[in-house]
Amino acid sequence: MVGEIDPGRAPRFTRIVTKPASSNRSTSSGAVSGAVHGSERLRIAVVAPPWFEIPPSGYGGIERVCFDLVEGLVDRGHDVTLVAAGTSRTRARFVAALPAPPPGLGTPEAPVQEVSYAAAVGRLLADAHVDVVHDHALATPLTALRAAVPTIITAHGPTGGSIGEYFRALGLPLVAISEAQRLAAPDLPWVGTVPNAIVVDDFRFEETKDAYALFLGRLSPEKGVHLAAAAARTAGVPFVIAGKCNEELERAYFDEFVAPLLGPDTTWIREIGGTLKTETLARARCLVVVPQWEEPFGLVAIEALASGTPVVALRRGALPEIVEHGRTGWLCDHVDELPDAIRRASEIDPHACRAAAVSRYDVARMVDGYERIYRRVVTSRAA
Numbered sequence: 375m376v377g378e379i380d381p382g383r384a385p386r387f388t389r390i391v392t393k394p395a396s397s398n399r400s401t402s403s404g405a406v407s408g409a410v411h412g413s414e415r416l417r418i419a420v421v422a423p424p425w426f427e428i429p430p431s432g433y434g435g436i437e438r439v440c441f442d443l444v445e446g447l448v449d450r451g452h453d454v455t456l457v458a459a460g461t462s463r464t465r466a467r468f469v470a471a472l473p474a475p476p477p478g479l480g481t482p483e484a485p486v487q488e489v490s491y492a493a494a495v496g497r498l499l500a501d502a503h504v505d506v507v508h509d510h511a512l513a514t515p516l517t518a519l520r521a522a523v524p525t526i527i528t529a530h531g532p533t534g535g536s537i538g539e540y541f542r543a544l545g546l547p548l549v550a551i552s553e554a555q556r557l558a559a560p561d562l563p564w565v566g567t568v569p570n571a572i573v574v575d576d577f578r579f580e581e582t583k584d585a586y587a588l589f590l591g592r593l594s595p596e597k598g599v600h601l602a603a604a605a606a607r608t609a610g611v612p613f614v615i616a617g618k619c620n621e622e623l624e625r626a627y628f629d630e631f632v633a634p635l636l637g638p639d640t641t642w643i644r645e646i647g648g649t650l651k652t653e654t655l656a657r658a659r660c661l662v663v664v665p666q667w668e669e670p671f672g673l674v675a676i677e678a679l680a681s682g683t684p685v686v687a688l689r690r691g692a693l694p695e696i697v698e699h700g701r702t703g704w705l706c707d708h709v710d711e712l713p714d715a716i717r718r719a720s721e722i723d724p725h726a727c728r729a730a731a732v733s734r735y736d737v738a739r740m741v742d743g744y745e746r747i748y749r750r751v752v753t754s755r756a757a
Contacts (some may be wrong), residue, residue: 377557386674388411397421415750417453420444423511425479427460432647433592435619435673436530439570439740440510446741455504457495471495480621483726488513499523504753506748515544516631526565526747531670533559545559547751552692555670559584562721566747570671571740577680582722586612587686588658590674591653593617593624593632598664598688599632603640605712606662613662615642616654636652660703660719662712663687672696680731682724696735702727 420443424627425432429441432589440456443611444466447454454466459475462468471494476487488511496517499507509515518525526547531537533550538559541548547565550556556564587606589599599615605615619628632755636642655661661678669691678685683702697703703722704715 376500376655387397402408415738416506416745416752417454417455417503417746418447419457419499419502419507420466421445421495421499421511421514421744422456422458424459424488428456428458428464430647432645436510438572439530439673440738442571442573443508443740444665445746446737448542449457450745455502456496459491466551468749469498471498474491478732480623481520492516507750508629508748509727510746515546516590518546519544524751526566526751529555529562529670531692532668533562533670537709538562547747549747552695554692554695565751566743568740568743568747569677571733571735571737572676572680574709574728576584576652576679576734577677577731578652578656579680579724579728580749581682583656583659583683583720583724586614587613587660587662587719588616588654588683590616590646590655590677591618591660593619593628594621595623595627596666596669598666600635601666602662602664603632603635603707605664605709606647607635607639608714609716611659613640613701614658616638616644616646616651617642617688618645634694658683658685660684660716660722662716663693664712664723665690665693667691669693676731676735679727679735682728684719684722684724684727686712686719688712698730702730 381653396489396641404641405639420440421438422440424427426437428437430437444454444456444464448465454468456462456464456466457469457471459472460470472491478484478487492513494512497579497601499517504523507518507523509525509527510530515525526549528549528551530551533541533555541562548563550567551562552572553567556567556578589602591597593599603613619625661674661683663672663685665688671692675685675693679702687697687705689705691708694705697705697706704718706712706715
């Protein structure tokens with residue numbers, strides 16, 4: 375972390391902790407480096423999922439949120455420890471629960487690897503002197519059931535069915551990332567709603583757009599990539615697909631549904647990150663988001679807004695909370711409405727998109743929300 379660590383306040387871990395590294399990024403909008411918001415500095419342990427390093431080089435939305443949150447908390451002057459797999463460029467104290475992310479995501483090995491990661495994290499946190507643990511993973515909250523330190527969980531996925539029953543059984547304080555997610559299971563132990571956020575200044579803004587519409591994300595059935603591609607073709611608009619396609623299910627879906635649509639007007643450029651990602655987003659006439667489930671957020675949608683790129687989406691999940699119909703994009707009730715919305719993307723003002731990202735989804739707002747929840751949970755436990 376920036377500055378000296380007070381040995382009496384610093385968390386203690388049984389494993390060697392790597393020294394904080396420079397993240398080579400500026401202080402996020404609205405945050406003042408070294409300033410503590412609220413009554414005093416908190417000691418916070420943030421637990422990330424095990425599947426990607428932090429920050430991720432490509433796909434890894436939850437991991438990106440964890441990184442931006444941790445960096446924002448460091449900017450506020452808190453004593454922050456990030457627990458994850460592999461290595462990290464964070465300015466917080468970093469503890470590697472595993473030497474590298476496990477390779478089993480999307481395979482039958484994934485549940486065992488997730489539980490093994492939870493066991494490693496549990497051993498580390500058992501010896502940590504922190505005020506609050508903020509968990510973003512799935513299995514690791516199991517280790518908090520008898521812990522003296524309060525733990526909050528951010529639910530990054532669905533909250534119905536078996537996952538909802540799991541959260542009910544845990545009974546730990548739960549944070550939603552959208553109102554849609556919270557309303558889907560209102561009886562869960564919610565303590566707040568904090569939308570995901572990004573560092574808006576990390577995204578290039580372009581007022582003048584190219585002709586192509588864009589899909590950016592995982593190539594999986596629930597993302598509806600083939601529907602987006604078909605809609606762009608009907609609209610007479612070139613379509614670019616930039617997506618992760620590594621897991622067995624993703625490859626099978628691509629081969630059956632996406633590959634047959636490729637041609638002169640529909641191009642797959644594989645997974646992208648860094649400058650290529652921000653340039654591709656900024657130059658697109660629109661981002662097309664066609665979820666086939668009630669997705670609780672849509673990080674790529676706010677990245678598009680930060681780039682000044684309108685979002686054309688189905689009216690599902692959290693997308694009506696993110697996209698302002700007719701101002702920052704178009705919301706469609708049916709797939710057959712998508713082609714006209716794609717054509718009309720040029721009617722949306724890129725500056726309005728960027729302004730919405732700055733005012734609603736910059737990382738400082740996310741840090742504000744979690745700071746309030748941390749303090750409330752810590753105070754409640756102490757009472």
